[in-house]
Amino acid sequence: DGGITQSPKYLFRKEGQNVTLSCEQNLNHDAMYWYRQDPGQGLRLIYYSQIVNDFQKGDIAEGYSVSREKKESFPLTVTSAQKNPTAFYLCASSIGSSQETQYFGPGTRLLVL
Amino acid sequence: LAKTTQPISMDSYEGQEVNITCSHNNIATNDYITWYQQFPSQGPRFIIQGYKTKVTNEVASLFIPADRKSSTLSLPRVSLSDTAVYYCLVGVYNQGGKLIFGQGTELSVKP
Numbered sequence: 001d002g003g004i005t006q007s008p009k010y011l012f013r014k015e016g017q018n019v020t021l022s023c024e025q026n027l028n029h030d031a032m033y034w035y036r037q038d039p040g041q042g043l044r045l046i047y048y049s050q051i052v053n054d055f056q057k058g059d060i061a062e063g064y065s066v067s068r069e070k071k072e073s074f075p076l077t078v079t080s081a082q083k084n085p086t087a088f089y090l091c092a093s094s095i096g097s098s099q100e101t102q103y104f105g106p107g108t109r110l111l112v113l
Numbered sequence: 114l115a116k117t118t119q120p121i122s123m124d125s126y127e128g129q130e131v132n133i134t135c136s137h138n139n140i141a142t143n144d145y146i147t148w149y150q151q152f153p154s155q156g157p158r159f160i161i162q163g164y165k166t167k168v169t170n171e172v173a174s175l176f177i178p179a180d181r182k183s184s185t186l187s188l189p190r191v192s193l194s195d196t197a198v199y200y201c202l203v204g205v206y207n208q209g210g211k212l213i214f215g216q217g218t219e220l221s222v223k224p
Binding site: 075088102104 | 215
């Protein structure tokens, strides 16, 4: 089956800890995205990547970092600098930056202990 | 990027047709209108996309008037499983894929 997978489904972070959320796609899409969703709110863009080894900050990049070493993978690290990390994190991909249709993964819920 | 305005919530009953209207007064010439559906604790799912007039697929219809300053998502004969949040997005293809998700419309379908 083609699609986007995210892991883990739930993730717990301790104070001062960095955690990494995984996102993998086998759709052969060039572009990948990370969004954050808070309860009752829409999605906000954290980072996006249009091509391997290149990525751009979204609207709320502070406290997050990403890498795009492979076309199919776009991991997101939530650093200790992100003071309010509790949220639902969604990864998406699209054929290219010129395509608006994005395909989303199932999400990772991050909770702070 | 064009800002969109949608009702915060809507209620309906099974079997009814539901129309959700989205206002986008500042839509640009190159903008397309896209609707996504999101169930709780899941990622959004693409429903339909259009540029002008009417678009129909197996899930919904999208009506766009000539001035394109608004659009209406029409869901025929809704069922309980259509209870979800519906997002209207307006964007330009060449802006790095950046989509702006507003608060969306929370549709509640009752038996």
